[in-house]
Amino acid sequence: MTHDAPRDVWLPLPPDGIDGLPEGPNYLFYDGGDDGTQPFPGDPADCAVYVVPYLKRQSVKVRPLPLMRNLRVVQTLSAGVDDITGHLSDLPAGVSLCNARGVHEASTAELAVALTLASLRGIPGFVRAQQEGRWQSRFHPALADRSVLIVGYGSIGAAIEDRLAPFELARVVRVARSARTTERGPVHPIAELPALLPDADVVILSTPLTEATRGLVGKDFLARMKEGALLVNVARGAVVDTDALLGALEGGRITAALDVVDPEPLPADHPLWHAPGVLISPHVGGPTSAFLPRAERLLVDQLGRYVNREPLRNVVLTTGAASD
Known part of the structure; x- marks a missing residue:
């Protein structure tokens, strides 16, 4: 950094609790506050690196962006960057937008497998029976010998396959934006x-939300799924057309286990809550005990790279580039 370059780094974690932050920047704490009205910790025009508050509403995340006229880096602590990409016009040219690849793979993959097993083995029904004092034994499908289709084979998709490996699957089929070959x-x-789709017993969605994937799982997608198949979504809610999914669930063709939904949070009176064959968790793929140590390691490494003018990790795009 040059002497007159902006030096402020806005962090959504208290800087004094992060070991190993490089010297040089002026670290300021900003997480938006519980209601999104936390005062800015400094002049947004002096901010060089903005680490986006985690688990906050989009309006909170993007609130300072129009005022950050000298910004260099936007670093999310989420795997997806869709909350930010709709506001690129608020940013000056040359800003690197980076995601949190490496932070959420472990916990999101764990949840994908947990939702799959819970849905297949009827765990929600057991919980309801326990609450009512009923001994409810019946036959349930196993994950063993099933065919699993992973839609979105990035780092999280690969981590899901890692955790599926011991379950004696018939096969795993991988899908991504473009074809490639992996060791597996x-x-x-x-x-x-x-x-x-017609050959998959379980379809797990772990794709980012882009214009190409928004509404990807619609009527045609669901109609091509095997009768009785399970749809698991740990991606983004808007990857799935909710009305189309409701139709498939109410018709009994498929079941679903959803960590993300559209709209989100799901209103209390929304019919998806009570659709047959659905298990819903409240977008908890990332926020676990695994998050903080991995997030801190990412920030220390990324800020060290920024201070030392080394290439940043996880750059999704640069504003003003031809691909924007």
Whole structure:
């Protein structure tokens, strides 16, 4: 950093609690506050690196962006950056937008497997029976010998497959934006989904939310799923057309386990709460005990790279670039 360059770094974690932050920047704490009205910790025009508050409403996350005229880096603590990409016009040219790759893989993959097992093995029914004092024994499908289709084979998709490995699956089929080959086998392009869906017993969504994936799981997608298949969503709620999903659930064709929904949070009177064959968790794929140590390691490394003018990690895009 040059002497007259902006030096402020806004962190949503107390700076004095993070060991190893590099010297040089002026670290300021800002997490938006519980109601989104926390005063700015300094002049937004002096902010060089903005680490976006985690688990806050979008309006809280983007509130200071129009005033950050000298910003260099926006670092999210979420795997997705869709809350920010809709506000790129508020940013000056040359800002690096970075995601939190490496932070959420472990906990999100754990939840994907937990939701899959809980739904297949009927855990919600056991909980309800326990509350009513009923001994309810019945046959349930196992994960063993099933075919699992992972839609969105980035770092989280790969972490999900890592955790599925011991379950004696019949096969795992991987889908991403474009075809490639991994050590575990081929990754199919998303264009091949229509041909792959009818053979999958479990479809796990771990794709980022982009214009290409918004509403990806609609009527045609759901109609191509195998009768009795399970849809697991740990991606973003808007990847799924909620009305289409409701139709498929109410018709009994499929079941679903959802950590994310659209709208979110789901209103108390929304019919999805009571749709047959659905298990809903309240977007808890990331916020676990695994989050803080991994987030702190990412910030220390990323800020060290920034201070030393080394290439940043996890750059999703740079504002003003041709691809924007």
